[in-house]
Amino acid sequence: MKRVCCGRPVFFVKPESGMNRKIMNIYVCVKHVPDSAATITVEGGTGINEKITFLLNPYDEHAVTEAARIKTGLPDAEVVAVCLGKPTAETTLRAAMAMGADRGILIETDRPQDSIFTALALAAAIQSDGRPWIIFTGKESIDSEGMQTQFRLAENLSLPVATNVIKVDIDGDGVRVESEREAGTIDVIRMTAPCVIGAGKGLNTPNYPTFPDIVKSRKKPVRRIGLADLAIESPAAGMQIQELVPAVEQRTPRALTGSAADIAAQIVDILKNEAKVI
Amino acid sequence: MNSIGLLIEFNDGRVKEANFGMATAARGENRNLVALVADGPAEDAQAVLEAYGVARIVNIRSGNRSWDPARQAAAVAAAMQKLEIDSLIGLTSPSGRELLPRIAARLGAPLIMDCIDIDLEAHRVRTSQYSGKTIATIALTGSHFIYGMRANVVPALKEPAEAEIIDFSFDGYQDTGYEVIETRTDGSGAHYLAEADIIISGGRGLKRAENFKLLFDCARHMNASVGASRVAVDNGWVPYAMQVGQTGVKVNPKVYMAVGISGSVQHFAGMKTARMIIAINTDENAAIMANCDYFAVGDLFEILPELEKALAAAKRSKEVA
Numbered sequence: 001m002k003r004v005c006c007g008r009p010v011f012f013v014k015p016e017s018g019m020n021r022k023i024m025n026i027y028v029c030v031k032h033v034p035d036s037a038a039t040i041t042v043e044g045g046t047g048i049n050e051k052i053t054f055l056l057n058p059y060d061e062h063a064v065t066e067a068a069r070i071k072t073g074l075p076d077a078e079v080v081a082v083c084l085g086k087p088t089a090e091t092t093l094r095a096a097m098a099m100g101a102d103r104g105i106l107i108e109t110d111r112p113q114d115s116i117f118t119a120l121a122l123a124a125a126i127q128s129d130g131r132p133w134i135i136f137t138g139k140e141s142i143d144s145e146g147m148q149t150q151f152r153l154a155e156n157l158s159l160p161v162a163t164n165v166i167k168v169d170i171d172g173d174g175v176r177v178e179s180e181r182e183a184g185t186i187d188v189i190r191m192t193a194p195c196v197i198g199a200g201k202g203l204n205t206p207n208y209p210t211f212p213d214i215v216k217s218r219k220k221p222v223r224r225i226g227l228a229d230l231a232i233e234s235p236a237a238g239m240q241i242q243e244l245v246p247a248v249e250q251r252t253p254r255a256l257t258g259s260a261a262d263i264a265a266q267i268v269d270i271l272k273n274e275a276k277v278i
Numbered sequence: 279m280n281s282i283g284l285l286i287e288f289n290d291g292r293v294k295e296a297n298f299g300m301a302t303a304a305r306g307e308n309r310n311l312v313a314l315v316a317d318g319p320a321e322d323a324q325a326v327l328e329a330y331g332v333a334r335i336v337n338i339r340s341g342n343r344s345w346d347p348a349r350q351a352a353a354v355a356a357a358m359q360k361l362e363i364d365s366l367i368g369l370t371s372p373s374g375r376e377l378l379p380r381i382a383a384r385l386g387a388p389l390i391m392d393c394i395d396i397d398l399e400a401h402r403v404r405t406s407q408y409s410g411k412t413i414a415t416i417a418l419t420g421s422h423f424i425y426g427m428r429a430n431v432v433p434a435l436k437e438p439a440e441a442e443i444i445d446f447s448f449d450g451y452q453d454t455g456y457e458v459i460e461t462r463t464d465g466s467g468a469h470y471l472a473e474a475d476i477i478i479s480g481g482r483g484l485k486r487a488e489n490f491k492l493l494f495d496c497a498r499h500m501n502a503s504v505g506a507s508r509v510a511v512d513n514g515w516v517p518y519a520m521q522v523g524q525t526g527v528k529v530n531p532k533v534y535m536a537v538g539i540s541g542s543v544q545h546f547a548g549m550k551t552a553r554m555i556i557a558i559n560t561d562e563n564a565a566i567m568a569n570c571d572y573f574a575v576g577d578l579f580e581i582l583p584e585l586e587k588a589l590a591a592a593k594r595s596k597e598v599a
Contacts (some may be wrong), residue, residue, distance in 0.1 A: 036524050036544050040411040048408065058525055116388065142524060143408055147391045147426075148379035155383035160348065160456035163376065174455065182372035183471065183519030183527075184464040187345065192455030201525055202518050237420030239388045244414050247406060249569060251555065256574040263574045264584035267535075267556060268592050270572060271500065275533045275554050277476050278500045278592060 024077045024133040026067045029122050029153065030060040030096050032089035033143040046241045047112070054088065056095040059138025061206035063199035066168055067136050068100025068207060073170070078102050080129065084109055084121045090222060098209035098217035105129060106224045114239040115144075117232070119152030124230040127157070129223075132194045134175065139164045139198040150198040160191040163198035279310040282398060283358060284332070285368035285377065286315045286323065293323050296369050296473050298434030300427050301330040303396060304367055305437060312363055313441070316340055316350045316377075320443055331437040336361065339447045347373070348456045351380030353448035358385070358422065360446065365398055370426040371472060378426045388418035391426035392528065394551070398423075409524050409547035428551075429473040430530050471520070471527045474503035476535075477549075479522055480515075481507035483538015483559065483578055487515040492582040493537065499589035505529065505549075507539045523548035538578050541566025558582075 034040065038052040056064070067079045081096035083089050084107040093104035107121050126132055135157075137150040154161035166186070167178035174192040180200055181187050209217070256266045271278045282304045287294045304311055312334040313320075313327045320337035327335060340346070340353035354377065358366060366381065368374045370392045382389035388401075394413075395404040401418040403425060471477060480493050493504045505522040506515070522529055524547040534552035539545060541557070541564055549555070555570035562575045574581060 034408065036409050036547065040408045042412060048412070114388075116386075119383075145392065145405075145407060146389075147375055148382060148389055151379035151383040158454070160454045161380075162456070163379075176459070180519065181376065181461075183517070185372070186462045188459045188462065190457045190459050195455065235386070237386055237388050237422075238418075239390060240417050240419070242402070242415045242417050244407070244412050247411055247413050247550070249550065251569055251571050253557075253568060253570050253573050256572050260576060260580035260584045261588075263558075263576060263581050264588040267572075267574075267585055268588040270554075270556070271476075271533060272592060277532050278589070278596070 024074055025130045026071060026077055026079045027126050027129075027132050027135045028060065028063050028067045028079060028081050028096060028101060029135065029137040029149070030064065030081050030083045030092055031057040031138070031141045031143075032083060032085045032092035033057045033141055036142055040246070042244050042246055046244050048244070054092065056092045056099075057138050057141045057143075059140060059142075059199055059201065060096070061099065062201060062203040063136035063138050063197075064096045064099045064101055065204050065207045066197075066199060067134070069204065070134070070168065070170065071100070077133070080105060082122055082125055082129075083107065084113060084118050086110065093222055094217050095209075097220045098213045099207045101220075103220050104222040106222055107230065108224055108226055112144075112241075115146045115149040115152055116235050116237055116239065119149050119156055120232045120235060121227065121230060122149070122153050123156035124232055125225055128225075128230065132157075134193060135159070135196045137196065137198050139200050150196050154196040157194070157196075159195050161196040161198070162189045162191060164200035165197050166200050166202035168197060168203070279308055280365075280398075281310045281312050281334075281361065281363045283363040283366040284311060284313045285354065285366060285374070286313050286318065286327070287369060287371060287373055288318045288323075291319055291322065293326050294369070294371075294473070295434070296371070296429040298330045299430060299432040300367055300369065301327070301332060302435045302437075303427065303432040304398065305331050306398065309398070310334065311439075312336060312361065314338060314354055314357060314363075314366070316354055317343065324441055324443060328439055328441045329436050330434065331439045332441045333439050335441050335443045337443055337445045339445070341448055341451060344458065345461055346458050347376035347380060348454060349451050351377050352384060352451050353446075355381045355384040356448050356450060357446045361444075364421070365423045365425070367396065367425045367427055369473070370428055372470060374426050378424055382424040385422045385424070386420070387422035387424050388420045389424040389426065390416055390418065392428045393425050394428050394431050396425050396427065406551070409544065410528075410550050411547075428530050430475070430532070471503050471505055471522065471529050474529065474531050476500055476502035476533045477505045477522070477529055477531045477552075478502050478535040478537060479505035479507065479539060479549075480510055480537050481539030481545075482509040484510060484515065489579075490516055492578070492586070495586045496582060496589055499586065499593045502535075507542075507545050536566050536570070537582065539566060540564040541569065
């Protein structure tokens, strides 16, 4: 098969179930994203003003929480949060550690990267760090909304992947997960470990940290890696933002008045004659 | 001729409506539309695909009868390579979210999901980012290009063509340790929100789970889907799958009716592209009232029963006519 990127050699070692727990690292890939409530101001044509609150991507909160939960049954397992971001993304790694990760890896970059590159960097950082047993991500990030990094990461490491996962059970040498494909449809999937899991919102209630958790997280180690240390071949394919503009909102609200029956009649009229949907 | 692949989806054995807008958007000079049907009823779909300009239908057999996105994606990627299809357009739908990224990852190809505009010549798309607060123009580079389109962005227009059917049996699958053991449906037959033409959503103002019946009653008469705000989901009134917003489903209907929803930034992130927004709220200062097309200040418990009656009457008169 022709591959246009992902040319790095890959390795993975299947942990023998239950035998060699020291190698059972659980990695959680996290992203430093603007708070969804923040005002986004476009700057420089393709970027945003970053003097706003950034936090751990909401789906990644579920991923970290699940990793910490699984770890409680595996005393030797270690939960490692991995982030590709600017130096300021350390706060997001600290948040992940306050929610249960044992340590962090910050792959430093000076600019936003697309998901093709991101997945290469995450794969290289994880491979250089240890042997993954489960790799969690969020099902998507709320800033670029790409919905694909987990799949590319899995491909780079030749691992199975499930997304929008709302339940994880350890099952022998792998996991059994429930993936919510759509409203009312759940796929039950068996994956051998190592594997990649994209956390969905229904997975759990995030472990919001207590003050002692936050204090403890400050003492947990964060290893900083430069992109150069990972020697990633630059991929042949890419996605580059050429222009970013504020979304225009130009609605002119008109009032519907009168009795409840009057309002109902006007709505039906609008649906029929203006929107032409009924 | 440039071959543009269309990843076709089915609903109860019929081609999904949203695929026709996709085919319309893909047509152009020197383009050959190739419908890729993975483990679906390709022959049955021939006539309807021809009506929208499809010139070739690839009947892909992935080797697995039930839903297996890993295997299907591998089969589609292999068909694209074999048949020299460089560009693929699919829907940003539940199965599109599973298949398109897997296909892109396999081919090492760029992928943009939820495109509102696709330039197939320049390999350039527009999509929303930062919770719908910005629109990004993104250039793709690579040897294959995968696009996930937002449903309903291009109206479907017919342009008849004749299509040949090609069979493609995929036998090169290597087991990756991924297996769908079973698929459970709760029988709700939920009309998938992201592709709905009309959505009526409820929020805090609904007050309790049982009151969502008022929305379902209205929805029934206008073939609408029912959505909800995060508050309604967090209170356990309705399942998460019904949540519209930043961390829920992003929808793009012709009409979005927000009932008892204040209209937070996060809610708007999921529905702001609706062609028309109609809000019903007791609070005239709710954010949604200032950012909609029509608003009614009033009690939803009075308006919804009247609306149901009026919709039922409109439906009856249409049926008689």
